[in-house]
Amino acid sequence: MRIALDAMGTDQAPASEVAGAKAAVDADPDLEVVLVGDEAVVGPEMERLGVSDRVRLVHAPDRITSNDAPASALRRKPGSSIAVGLTLHKEGGADAFVSAGSTGAVMAGSLFILRPLAGVDRPTVGTLLPTAKGPTLMLDAGANIECKAQHLVQFAQLGGIYMQDLQDLENPRIGLLNVGSEPTKGPEEIQEAYRLLEASHLNFVGNVEGRDIIHHACDVLVCDGFAGNILLKFYESVAGFLIDHLRSRLNQGGLGSVDLEEAVRVLDYQEYGGAPLLGVNGVSIICHGQSPPRAIQNALGVAAQAVRNGTLEHLTRELDSGAESEA
């Protein structure tokens, strides 16, 4: 089990990456991590932290930043950590790829280098939203701004298999983000997706409204990337704001000892370790650019679990059987 980790992804690179890799291999004796990045900065950090010999380094001289246009940066910088890491995965030198770099560049690189799976029109980024009773995989989280009904149905297929394998759910509940529970609510493409999902073999539980999400109304929440992006960014910011606000109020009241971090762990994204890119021919996990070592460690754990469970094979099989039942 060997995972390629972009060592130049986070804002604190390569410190978060090297520390996260060290923690991950220390916790999992069967795991190897290949750090992909500039040896001049990654090497000294590995030495400083004294990593296990199951953490190795592959040199990649270039770095794609969030200021680069994703697609052209991949062409202009073939030596970038994202391009080198994905190629390593593609050619079998690693079983998966994890990066906290530019989401657009990881997405574009995964499409160009790993290629989409047969039967997938639009690979999609999923994000695990913390809810009152467990995580909900929301997809698309921003990669595909406008979607047709069949794209939404493919998201449901991809997300269902992912949650089966990664969260050990037998029959994940698929919900469709909408403004009401009735099948006739919302824009035409969502009404059509409702009909297609109802006719499918998926465990479709119907429309899910904004107010239902936090109560864990479904395991997989399907939406276009416009709604997904806005919901995700809003959620992260509201949780962060409330924690800061409450901390300041409670401190004023002399209650500085209250462990708010613990109290609001239910909303902690770091626990979930990265957003899977689903529908490409490989295992590609995208992390937040501000990921601390624990988030990197968790993302490596998620990637390892996806490889061990054969998630890619399950996805391929599901898409094949979907194609057959249509034929």
Added chain:
Amino acid sequence: MRIALDAMGTDQAPASEVAGAKAAVDADPDLEVVLVGDEAVVGPEMERLGVSDRVRLVHAPDRITSNDAPASALRRKPGSSIAVGLTLHKEGGADAFVSAGSTGAVMAGSLFILRPLAGVDRPTVGTLLPTAKGPTLMLDAGANIECKAQHLVQFAQLGGIYMQDLQDLENPRIGLLNVGSEPTKGPEEIQEAYRLLEASHLNFVGNVEGRDIIHHACDVLVCDGFAGNILLKFYESVAGFLIDHLRSRLNQGGLGSVDLEEAVRVLDYQEYGGAPLLGVNGVSIICHGQSPPRAIQNALGVAAQAVRNGTLEHLTRELDSGAESEA
């Protein structure tokens, strides 16, 4: 100053309505409230609470519930509190109308009875979202699921005037809900709305992302009713969930005395008193179906302020000048 209040709107009707009306007239010596509802239930409640003689009753025998289809219910039940109250406003017997009844029925009734303002294609429901630094008026909040660019621009005009008058803002900042800050982000109709808003005389501050809302990036947030509905319902439910969750955690830690209600008042919708229906020829305010008396009182206060400030005249003038500058 006389406001018609649907006495049959809330789930607790007419108790919330009568108590809210009593509190409102007690606080404002120039205010009269006309309760519109079934005299057999509203009369005794008025007597029980001992309301001022500035609270009167107009009988309306019928009630539209959330199970009724809005448009047909208005036709089938001409004696409904919504139809009677709006007609009273239309004919000059009241300066405004406030209801916590079916949003769809108040919307449909306002369109049929008050009629849209000249120059408005789509009247819209706005909602005040609590943020870190004050309220943001989000519109559309769910009345218009799919919108063209010119509808979004009209929402910006209507919302700008409303915030000027009701929140005393000189030059409200208009933001466009989108997935990135660049003008080329998002669906085509939003890109077109960006260009139209930039060319307008409005104080357009550009695209606002999901993460910016809580930090009060704008005073008026323009979006279609699909995104608005989902965001609003999600926000309400997350705030409620977090408060419950924290209360239970803090109680476990023996901190039951922490006044969480006070700490999270920043997110309290009741403070803002109702959602204005903008773009009809009248003042129509919609309240939450579970409004307690304080929310009803605040909604009556908002309606009174809109009347005193001449908001309807301002809207008419703004739309006229918009039409002239296009001609």
